[in-house]
Amino acid sequence: MTFQLDGFVLDSFVTATLAEDLGEAGDITSAAVVPAAARFTGVMATREPIVAAGLPVAEAFFRRLDPEVEVERAAADGAAVAAGGVLLRLRGSARALLTAERSALNVVQHLSGVATLTRRYAEAIRGTGAILLDTRKTLPGLRRLEKYATRLGGAQNHRLGLWDAAMIKDNHVAVAGGVGEAVRRAAAAGIERIIVEVDRLDQIPPAIGAGATHLLLDNMDAAGLREAVALVAGRVPTEASGGVTLETIRAKAETGVTYVSVGRITQSAPAADIGLDFAPLQA
Secondary structure, eight states: OOOTTTOOOHHHHHHHHHHHHTTTTTHHHHHHOOOOOOOEEEEESSSSOOOOOHHHHHHHHHHOTTTTTTESSSSSSTTTEETTOOEEEEEEEHHHHHHHHHHHHHHHHHHHHHHHHHHHHHHHHTTTTOOOOOOSOOOOHHHHHHHHHHHHHHHHHSSSTSSEEEOOHHHHHHHTSSHHHHHHHHTOOOOOOOOESSSSSSGHHHHHHHOHHHHHHHHTHHHHHHHHHHTTTTTSSSEESOOOTTTTHHHHTTTTTTTEEHHHHHHHHOOOEEEEEEEOOOO
16 A cells, blocks of 8 residues: 655655665675575564554665565554564565665654654543644654654644744744734734744733634643633633643643643654564575
């Protein structure tokens, strides 16, 4: 099945990633050490419990270098896989599999790490009614993939970029001369989604009055969030944001906010401990 993701071109990603790794000379180690006709079998497995992510992308690396490679996906993206669980089984050209190995592993380790951490945050607020959001704190060039991984982990995507919603923050407010004026300018520009960051309760009435469609409640503790939610009174969605950790997220979610956004799920997710072991096939 072809991997399709809006705004992401798999072929271009594979081409650019392999070009970065191969340079002008290619995989000089495999070319020198491994006979051209040699064949390998390989198993990609996780050494820790994970939420799998990026397996179709990994497969694309192997197929690019060995179009005849045999690939068996033993797990699906989004599946919870126990320690020791197999993700992929491979059979093909030894040189091709070795050359593609690092690129494929890097993607699966990183995206599975993002999906796994996201699932922990999503589970932490289960039953509160609040929805977990990701942020734009992503690695340059990997945003679409990382946001795909957060969805697999149980989050909803926030803005994909600067283009799909206005996000009025303190620096915008400072230039505009006030929250209300900043929102009015965004509304006058014809922007439909206007997210406004507020860190004080007195900013809420002018923001909503001027046309804000979503309030980001920045760095407020649980008590402050409850006051803000009561003041908003359901007129627009509310979002708790800033400094959210696994230890604090449930208390924030229980205040009645619509969303809790967490930059850590992309910015600080550790790579999953996933390995790929090869063995030669006898001719």
